[in-house]
Amino acid sequence: MAYRSKVALVYLLGFALDLLNMFVASIAYPDIALELHASVTELAWISNAYMLGLTLIIPLSVWLAARLGERRLILGSLLLFGLASVLVAEASSIETLIGWRLVQGLSGGLLIPIGQALAFRHFPPEQRSRLTTWVMSVALLVPALSPAAGGLIVQALSWRWVFYLNVPLTLLAFVLGVLWLKADAPATERPTLDARGLLLAASTLGLLLIALSLLSDTASRRLGMLVLMLSAVALWLYLRDGWRKPAPVLDLQLLNSPSLRLAMLVYLLIPGVFIGTSLIAVLYLHQLGFGTAQIGALMLPWALGSAVAIVTGKRCFNRFGPKPLLVVGMLLQSLGIGLLTLIDQPQGSLPIIAYTLMGLGGSLCSSSAQTLAFLDIRPERMGHASALWNINRQLSFCLGAAVLSALLGALGPQSPHAFERCFLVAALLSLLPIFAVLRFDSTTVRALLSPYPPQEKTS
Incomplete structure (x- = not known):
């Protein structure tokens, strides 16, 4: 096996662990609430604490990798993740569980961006669509399979085994990493830590994540707006302090790359909008009389559409470039989101068609954006680029749900046509990046994808 494939496999195992812990924990909420006497708000923080830790540590990951080395940091974060998983499973109170979930997130936030930077650095631009196919396959399979697997584990054993499950997977990734x-x-040099920049970046991200959590709840919306404004102030201070700093904690100058900037815009909106849409679609379909199992089964056509899109993206990216794939995907x-407004009864093929189209379009955009993001990034800047990409990815997961939940709350879920208006807004948001895509000059990208032009024939 080629060395780059070994690096990719270690990264993909870590990525799978990250996704598993995002999606599988919620299936255990009822049993956790019963055993640890947790409120609904405390249950929400089981996921919020993980996401918060995952995001807050990313700005520090680049400095730690330069200081300690990428291999040491990946192996150390795997050990910390496994230990935190055991301590989550052993928690005797909801407060302790939330605390160790935060540690889980902190270790995952070190593992994912460093592993991603290492993997993409070892794949030349013309082969990155293959790596993206592997990444997107993991991103498809783990969320699709983990809730069902988690439900079986909780039913057969207990909620604690959902977290114990991390240990053998973590050990496997650790052993492969060592070997x-x-x-x-x-x-060659020991980088200094931009402590002020780290404080401002962490404050901006922490306040933003807390604001998005508060904005999704009607009762806390005013407080959420206040926290959002504080986040904006912290961001302004960070930009003022670190935009042209020689060694910033996050190298925002990388956003001068048109490819990375466009890829981040697409990824911020397209997956985020789908997550928000699927959240309110569950409420809408339930209101129309769809059963829980019937609603859950709609993820199967979404997964099928996603699989077709991932294969299509791999085959077509190098040939046609990113622009047509992104436009068609959006x-x-x-x-697909627009078709949700036409559903009025729990029968027929319309829901299946809608979810299939959302799977096709969303994954075509996501896979193309993932491949595009790092094409023109120099290897020595890959760590900073990966950190920016993963912060953007985490915000995408929160932003769409917060915006569409807030809109539904403002319209009133019981008011006529409230859901339809939310779906129309979501459909329009999915098209928002199209103007940036159409203006994108893909000449450089096409050159990078074909580094060895055919030689002219000589007579």
């Missing part, structure tokens, strides 16, 4: 990852090169997702 396969090359030793870190000796550091149109398909927007059309």
Whole structure:
């Protein structure tokens, strides 16, 4: 096996662990609430604490990787993740469980961006669509399978085994990392920590995540707006302090790359809008008389559409470039969301068609954006680019749900046409990046994808 494939496999195992802990914990909420006497708000913080830790540590990951070495940091974060998983499973109170979930998130926030940077650095631009196919396959399979697997584990054993399940997977990734990852090169310099920038970046991200959580609840919306304004102030202070700093904690100058900037815009909106849409669609379909199992089964056509899109993206990205794939993907997702407004009874094929189109469009955009993001990033800047990408990814997961939940709350779920208006807004948001895509000059991208032009024939 080629070394780059070994690096990719270690990263993908870590990525799978991250996704597993995002999606599988919620299936255990009822049993956790019963045993630990947890309120609904406390249950929500089981996920919120994980997401908060995952996001807050990302700005520090680049400095730690330069200071300690990427191999050491990946292996250390795996050990910390496994230990935190055991301590979550052993928690005797909801407060202790939430605290160790935060530690789980902190270790995952070190593992994912560093592993991603290492993997993409070892794949040349013309082969990154293959790596993206692997990444998107994991991103498809884990969320699709983990709730069902978690439900079986909770039913057969207990909620604690949902977290114990992390241990063998973490050990496997750790052993493969020890055997396969090359030793870190000796550091030629010891970078200094931009402590002020780290404080401002962490404050901005922490306040923003808390604001999005508060905005999704009608009762806390005013407080959420206040926290959102504080986040904006912290962001302004960070930009003022670190935009041109020689060694910032986050290198925002990388956003001058048109490819990374466009990819982040697409990924911020398209997956985020789908997550928000699927959240309010559950409420809408339930109101129309759909059963819980019937609603859950709609993720199967979504998964099928996603699988087709991932394969299509791999085959077509190098040939046609990102622009047509992104445009078609946005149109398909927007059309699928729009079809949700036409559903009026729990029969017929319309829901299946809508979810299939959302799967096709969303995954075509996500896979194309993932491949595009790092094409023109120099290897030595890959760590910073990966940190920016993963912060953007985490915000995407929160933003769409917060915006559409807040809109539904403002319209009133019981008011006529409230859900339809939310779906129309979501369909329009899916098309929002299309203007940036159409203006994107893909000349450089096409050159990177074909680094060896055909030689002219000589007579």
